[in-house]
Amino acid sequence: MIAAACSTRTPLIRERIALLESFAVGTEQNVEDRRAYRAMIRPHLQDWLQDVIADGDHGASLALTERLMEQGEDLGTLNYVRARIYMMRKAEGDTALAEDALKASAAAPDVPATALRELGQIHRARGDRESAAANLRAYLLADPGARDRALVESQIAQLKETPK
Amino acid sequence: MIRQTLGIAAVAVLAACAVTPQAVPAGPVASPAGFEVTLKEPWSRWPEQINPGTRGEMLTKDGLMLNRLHLAKIKSGEAWLRAGKTDDVPRYRAESSEIETVDFVVASLKRIGYSEMEATDIRPEQLDGQAGVRFALTGKWQNGLDVQGDAAFVPSKDELKLVLFIAPDVHYFEASAAEVDSIIRSVNLP
Numbered sequence: 391m392i393a394a395a396c397s398t399r400t401p402l403i404r405e406r407i408a409l410l411e412s413f414a415v416g417t418e419q420n421v422e423d424r425r426a427y428r429a430m431i432r433p434h435l436q437d438w439l440q441d442v443i444a445d446g447d448h449g450a451s452l453a454l455t456e457r458l459m460e461q462g463e464d465l466g467t468l469n470y471v472r473a474r475i476y477m478m479r480k481a482e483g484d485t486a487l488a489e490d491a492l493k494a495s496a497a498a499p500d501v502p503a504t505a506l507r508e509l510g511q512i513h514r515a516r517g518d519r520e521s522a523a524a525n526l527r528a529y530l531l532a533d534p535g536a537r538d539r540a541l542v543e544s545q546i547a548q549l550k551e552t553p554k
Numbered sequence: 555m556i557r558q559t560l561g562i563a564a565v566a567v568l569a570a571c572a573v574t575p576q577a578v579p580a581g582p583v584a585s586p587a588g589f590e591v592t593l594k595e596p597w598s599r600w601p602e603q604i605n606p607g608t609r610g611e612m613l614t615k616d617g618l619m620l621n622r623l624h625l626a627k628i629k630s631g632e633a634w635l636r637a638g639k640t641d642d643v644p645r646y647r648a649e650s651s652e653i654e655t656v657d658f659v660v661a662s663l664k665r666i667g668y669s670e671m672e673a674t675d676i677r678p679e680q681l682d683g684q685a686g687v688r689f690a691l692t693g694k695w696q697n698g699l700d701v702q703g704d705a706a707f708v709p710s711k712d713e714l715k716l717v718l719f720i721a722p723d724v725h726y727f728e729a730s731a732a733e734v735d736s737i738i739r740s741v742n743l744p
Contacts, residue, residue, distance in 0.1 A: 477654075480647070507653070511651040511653070514651075515649075515651070537672075537673065537674045537675065537676055538652075538653055538656070538676035538677075540675070540676070540677035540678065541652060541653070541676045541677050541678055541687060544677075544678040
């Protein structure tokens with residue numbers, strides 16, 4: 391009895407799956423809609439992503455930025471966010487990954503000023519004085535009202551001094 | 555032996571229960587955080603045992619909600635907040651840049667009831683001849699009251715030495731701002 395019921399139900403389930411799949415095929419996102427949506431959320435993208443990475447799930451945060459990068463937009467912001475994730479995770483090799491992401495961010499038109507500062511700080515910690523000073527100067531040029539202007543100016547002055 | 559151990563434990567528990575705020579006269583104050591500051595006026599001291607949110611003691615003039623001065627030391631890998639070793643809380647790292655350390659302090663404050671906290675005017679500050687960082691704070695207490703702060707830290711011997719003052723924007727911050735400035739400048743490191 392039960393076996394007979396199952397055998398009658400199985401084709402029905404298959405039909406339902408086929409029907410659902412046909413719906414899924416029909417819901418492919420319109421590229422223009424996706425662009426319009428990205429344009430709407432762009433002013434908030436960095437803050438939202440930084441809230442996500444503050445939750446500490448670094449793997450999920452990296453996967454999210456990777457998906458968002460597939461559209462080829464906002465690469466300055468997204469690479470900066472990736473660098474922040476690596477800098478928070480601090481696993482072996484993460485400083486190099488953060489530096490690569492910051493360089494990619496710096497090459498994009500939407501580079502956040504803070505990406506230049508972080509790049510400068512990595513070079514400063516490594517003792518690469520010229521590059522560190524250049525990036526910190528670029529940071530202050532990009533954000534003249536930076537909240538840490540006095541601190542960064544003093545770091546640039548120290549980097550200019552001859553090492554003892 | 556067991557009776558003796560129980561007796562010692564009971565004395566220890568009673569001693570902890572007996573911790574209360576104490577009056578601190580003007581003059582030099584040695585903090586358990588491992589540095590000294592000089593007060594111009596009398597304050598009250600709230601020892602670490604009765605500080606529920608953060609490690610280190612607090613000084614206050616009018617009550618903790620009206621003005622509080624945190625004096626703390628934080629070892630690398632540890633939190634300023636009271637938390638277990640595996641708790642997901644902001645932790646100080648000796649290798650962090652100055653701005654990351656500022657962000658660590660701000661993130662910690664956000665976990666103990668402050669919101670919209672922001673550090674501004676981040677600048678270098680010599681504390682007892684050592685290179686430190688000073689910054690201002692703005693934000694809100696959990697009841698919506700605007701607050702302001704003045705903070706300074708110096709990395710010293712693999713520890714962060716932190717002095718942080720926070721008070722409501724209305725009256726209380728300005729009322730103590732000049733004295734707090736002199737307290738921060740008076741930091742005497744070992």
